[in-house]
Structures are given as C-alpha cells and as structure tokens.
Amino acid sequence: MTDTMTTETAPRETVARLRHLQTSPSKVRQVLALIRGQDMDSARDTLRLCERGVAREVGKVLDSAIANAEHNDHVPEDELFVARAFADDGPTLKRWRPRARGRGVRIRKRTTHLTIVVARFGEDELERRRQREAASPTPTRRRPARRRPVADEHDHDEHDHDEHDHDEDEDEAPAKRAAKKAPAKKATKKAAKAATAKKTTKKKAAPRKRTPKKGN
Numbered sequence: 001m002t003d004t005m006t007t008e009t010a011p012r013e014t015v016a017r018l019r020h021l022q023t024s025p026s027k028v029r030q031v032l033a034l035i036r037g038q039d040m041d042s043a044r045d046t047l048r049l050c051e052r053g054v055a056r057e058v059g060k061v062l063d064s065a066i067a068n069a070e071h072n073d074h075v076p077e078d079e080l081f082v083a084r085a086f087a088d089d090g091p092t093l094k095r096w097r098p099r100a101r102g103r104g105v106r107i108r109k110r111t112t113h114l115t116i117v118v119a120r121f122g123e124d125e126l127e128r129r130r131q132r133e134a135a136s137p138t139p140t141r142r143r144p145a146r147r148r149p150v151a152d153e154h155d156h157d158e159h160d161h162d163e164h165d166h167d168e169d170e171d172e173a174p175a176k177r178a179a180k181k182a183p184a185k186k187a188t189k190k191a192a193k194a195a196t197a198k199k200t201t202k203k204k205a206a207p208r209k210r211t212p213k214k215g216n
Helices: 025-035 040-049 055-072 123-135 156-161 163-205
Strands: 013-021 080-089 093-098 104-109 112-120
Touching: 013 055, 025 040, 025 055, 025 080, 025 112, 040 055, 040 080, 055 080, 055 112
Parallel strands: none
Antiparallel strands: 013 112, 080 112, 093 104
C-alpha cells in the first residue's frame, strides 16, 4: 500500500503598501495591532472609532488592499480578513534646532513603510460563518444610506383652484397702494411746513446783541 500525502494549498494573499509615511513606526504599529486578524467590517469599524491620527492612513491602505483583492483575484469583500499587517522603518530625515550658547540639537523625523496583507477565509471558516448568519434571527447589518431631506409637496389642485383669487387680489393691489401713499404724502408736507414755521419763530425770538459804544 502506498501512502498518499494531501497538501493543503495556502490561501492566496493580496498586498497593499504605503511607502514613506511621515509617522513614527511605533505609532503605526499600535493601530495595526487592533485590526490584525479581523474581518473587513470589524477592521473598518475599529479604525473609524480609533482616536489615533494615523488610523485614517491605515484605513486608506486597507481599502486599497480590498480593491486589489476584488479586482485582481476576484474575491468578494465578505470573504476577506486581515492576514498580516506590519510597519517597517523608512529613511529618517535629519534636521537641526538651534539652542542656547550656540549649540544645535538634532531632530529625527521618522518615516514608515506600511504593508497590509488580506487573504480569503478557509472553506471551513466560510461554512461556519454562513451557518451563523442563517441561524441568527437578525440579518447582517448595513450602513444606512444618507438621503437628502425632501421638501414638502404642495397640492397643485388647490393652487390651481385659487388662481382666480390671486388675480383679483393683484388687480386690487395697485389701487390700495395708491390710496395708502396719498395720505402719507400729505402728512409729510404738513410736517415739513410745521418744521419751517418753528425755525422762523426761533429766528425772530432770538435777541440781537448790541455792542456798547465807547465814549470819546
């Protein structure tokens, strides 16, 4: 009898890289440790709620890895997980800062080469996930789509029914405006006459100053 050896093929991996990220590798590794081994939905939620500033860049690289897997390997997003994620040291930019007594202090600006590797779940894990989704009473959650607020719709029938009333009001409007303007003009004329009369009385009432004559 001959023994037949069965070798399991490793899942195909898809890689996305970001080079020369101007952040220290130690800061990036703290964020990568949170998403390593998670599926895509959990990793995205973790990065969205993470307070680290570099989480935004890590999320972009993760989206790029997912897009590469879907386009190149034809693997759907639901079957992917973060297989590996690591940050390597990049070149260090050296700068100087002036200090007291003519001294200078070196500034080291670190850079990072970020790499995220996604892979497809095994058949056993996929079957287990399908059974779990089928047994769960609630369906898988989906992000609600944002919709713009819709303006209130007017009843066109009522608007057409009231068109005649608006036309009559428009005809009456110029006559009413002319009637309102006429007394207003009269009032302004009376006020102007009263103001001029007060000015003339004040001028008349003011006594004249006489300069005393000097005796010879």
